[in-house]
Amino acid sequence: GENVEQHPSTLSVQEGDSAVIKCTYSDSASNYFPWYKQELGKGPQLIIDIRSNVGEKKDQRIAVTLNKTAKHFSLHITETQPEDSAVYFCAASRGPNTDKLIFGTGTRLQVFP
Amino acid sequence: EAGVVQSPRYKIIEKKQPVAFWCNPISGHNTLYWYLQNLGQGPELLIRYENEEAVDDSQLPKDRFSAERLKGVDSTLKIQPAELGDSAVYLCASSSQGNTEAFFGQGTRLTVV
Numbered sequence: 001g002e003n004v005e006q007h008p009s010t011l012s013v014q015e016g017d018s019a020v021i022k023c024t025y026s027d028s029a030s031n032y033f034p035w036y037k038q039e040l041g042k043g044p045q046l047i048i049d050i051r052s053n054v055g056e057k058k059d060q061r062i063a064v065t066l067n068k069t070a071k072h073f074s075l076h077i078t079e080t081q082p083e084d085s086a087v088y089f090c091a092a093s094r095g096p097n098t099d100k101l102i103f104g105t106g107t108r109l110q111v112f113p
Numbered sequence: 114e115a116g117v118v119q120s121p122r123y124k125i126i127e128k129k130q131p132v133a134f135w136c137n138p139i140s141g142h143n144t145l146y147w148y149l150q151n152l153g154q155g156p157e158l159l160i161r162y163e164n165e166e167a168v169d170d171s172q173l174p175k176d177r178f179s180a181e182r183l184k185g186v187d188s189t190l191k192i193q194p195a196e197l198g199d200s201a202v203y204l205c206a207s208s209s210q211g212n213t214e215a216f217f218g219q220g221t222r223l224t225v226v
Contacts, residue, residue, distance in 0.1 A: 006155075032213055043117070043204055043217030044156065089155045100169065101215065103155025 002027035004092050006104025013080050014112055021107045023090035024072040030092040033066060033073050034101070038087045047088075048075070080111045115139070117218035119205050125224045131193035134221045138186070138207030145182060146215060147190050148204040156204055162188065195225045 003026040013019050025033075031052040036044035050057045050064045050073065057064050061080075066073040077084055090104040118137040126132050138145050143164050148156035159178065161169040164185035173180065177196070182188040192199055202220040 004155075034214070036217075041219070043206070043219050045217065046214050049213065091155070100158065101156075103157070105155055106153070 002030060002092055002094075002100070002102040004090060004102050004104045006090050006107060008107060009105065010108045010110070012110045012112065015080060015082060017080055019077045019080050019084070019109055019111075021075045021088055021090070021109070022072060023074070023092075023104050024070075025092040025102075026071065027092065027094065028068075028071065029094050032093040032095070033064070034091050034093075035062075035064060035075050036089045036091065036103075038089065038106075040086075044089060077109075080109075082111050082113050085109055085111045117205055117207055117216050119203075119218035119221055121221055122219065123222050123224075125226060126195055128197055128225050129194040131191065132195050132223060133189050133191045134203050134205075134223075136188045136190070136205030136218060138188070138205070139209075139216055142207035142209050142216075143185065144208045144210065144215075145188050146206040146208075147180060147188070148206060148217075150202040150204055150220070152201070159190070159203075192223075195223075197225050199223060200225045 006023045034049035037047045038044045048062050050066050061078045063076040087106045087108050089106050091101045093101045120135050145162040147159040150156045160173045160180050162182045180190045202222050204220045206215040206217045208215045
């Protein structure tokens, strides 16, 4: 079955710097790759996603890149702000309806003012 | 529009006791998921419903866990009897047909003592 590895497990950056989180997956049939942000005491919230037919997607300060050949994808946050501090999860799925989302183990991002 | 609503938020029970969690998905969402999230880990799928049908329950420990989604709307997840290792956050999520995004509730934090 699918296995998603995520690193680093913790990441500390200064406000205004960039943060990069990387994930690798094992199932070449996976075609949907979302990223979730989870704040303390809350459920995960989708922040950006990408499908296998594109290599990059950007939404304001957040971008995701996908390399299907190498089976890895990354989350890039630019101009980080203290409110970006949270745990970020990558995930991978085969189906169009997130029928089998396999999550990574999470990255705790801390942005220091 | 209300998001996914779960109750209770917190539950503390003694081992061997039964416990139930309730989820009300976003109105109109026919797909409902129950995920288990252990401390410091990503969510893991327990069961997925399409309307009232459980289409993927391969990860549900059926000896002690059960779930139902009568009328294809609200859902309950039950554990009987609970074990110490069941302590975790139980997340419910929903999505609409054909839509890839899964919206998560805040979760129920279960502590078994």
